[in-house]
Amino acid sequence: MAYFDRQKTSKNIMKLIYGDFEVGNKVKDQNNDPSEESEEEIGGLFKRVTNSQKRKQKLKDQLDTDECSYFYALNKPLIKDWTNDANRQILINNFVTGKRSA
């Protein structure tokens, strides 16, 4: 699941949310992108995709997606089967009827 991956890779949640804002001047930030587009050619045929291009493509893909406030917005992941015994033991402590260690 996406958020488990995210939580493993990113320790600093502030940076995850406000990371884009660290550069003070936003107008300048927009302009200095093209300078890093040095395209390496592989075998004279293919161009290597640089990281910044990848990021741009990702942003572009997100540009017109439908707005949805659900947690699993547009992707419908398979939700864990909470009814099987192992999972049920984890979850039961969130209910008043659960067994707590205290």
Next chain:
Amino acid sequence: MPAIIQNDVLIYKGSNFFRQRLLLSTLSGRAVKIEEIRSSHDDPGLREYEVNLIRLLDKITNGTRVELSETGTSMYFQPGILIGGQVTHSCCPQRGIGYYLEVLLALGPFCKEPINAVLQGVTHHDLDVSVDKVKAAALPVLLKFILVDDGLELKVVRRGAPPLGGGEVVFKCPVRRHLRPLQWCKWGLVKRIRGVVYALRVSPTMANRVVESAKGVMLKFLPDVYINTDQCRGSNAGKSPGFGVSLVAETNDKTFYCAEAKSLEPGTGESTLPEDLGRECAMKLLDEIHRGGAVDSSFQWILALWMALGQKDVSECVVGPLSEYTIRFLQHLKEFFGVMFKMEVLREDEDSDDETVISQKVKMTCVGIGYVNISKRTL
């Protein structure tokens, strides 16, 4: 992607988060310009439901100015003053009423006159929170901020399934001069499960079959499960067939989690078994309970909004893992109001080997900006 600011106008690209941007623009009074709206699509420009949202905003404000380009791919929005009052609006059936209702709910406390809105359209939609969910899980959140419930009400008059809709809700919201700061770090344990199953223009047994299977799952965790059926007849059942369920889990600290599921739209070629639907909804609710937090994950953003717009005092709240939508909303909040939240990941039970067992909780702290509703008359 951060906005570009030119002459105090925020310039964005793309149609994504259109609603967030217009909402925050209206509250902050800052103009926005949105460019390249579906410019590379076969069907470019604003969709009908987005234009419909602009109309709704126009109805509850005074002096809103909107300029659309000829192709509809770019727009300029200059917000007016929030008025509120009596509104009747027929929502676009491409999206659910929840899409519009969330905006009204967020703006409601800051209007001049209490909002009394009649919204018509699709009450249950795949992309939007249903009216049942707003009623069950979002209104209690607002109550925490205003404390006294004088006229906060959401009534489902008629239900309407997509694609044709035909549902109607009445929403009333009191106004406040300012919101109270909120400390909400505990949410307790789930003590009861309630739910409602509706069946529109289908056999009434469908509803009972959904109840059966949903209850079957929930009873493994808690004995206090009660699910209502809402058999709608005649004009109360809207214009399209469909059925669905929403389940609400209430904790002993007045936190409400809500999950919902609905049948597929007619004409898609596939059909939904009522048993599967009930089980699916119950699973979603269990997942929501596992993620935890003081509010339902769909309303984290609205909690953040009200915390940020509160009095100049510290608000803190613990929520479950942040949704993508909330993260984008926090970024937008920073751009429109300059509010930054302090986020802390709480780690409980360090000794557990499997990290996926305990869901990550996030503590959000912020100082309200002291937003004052200047239009509200004071006696």
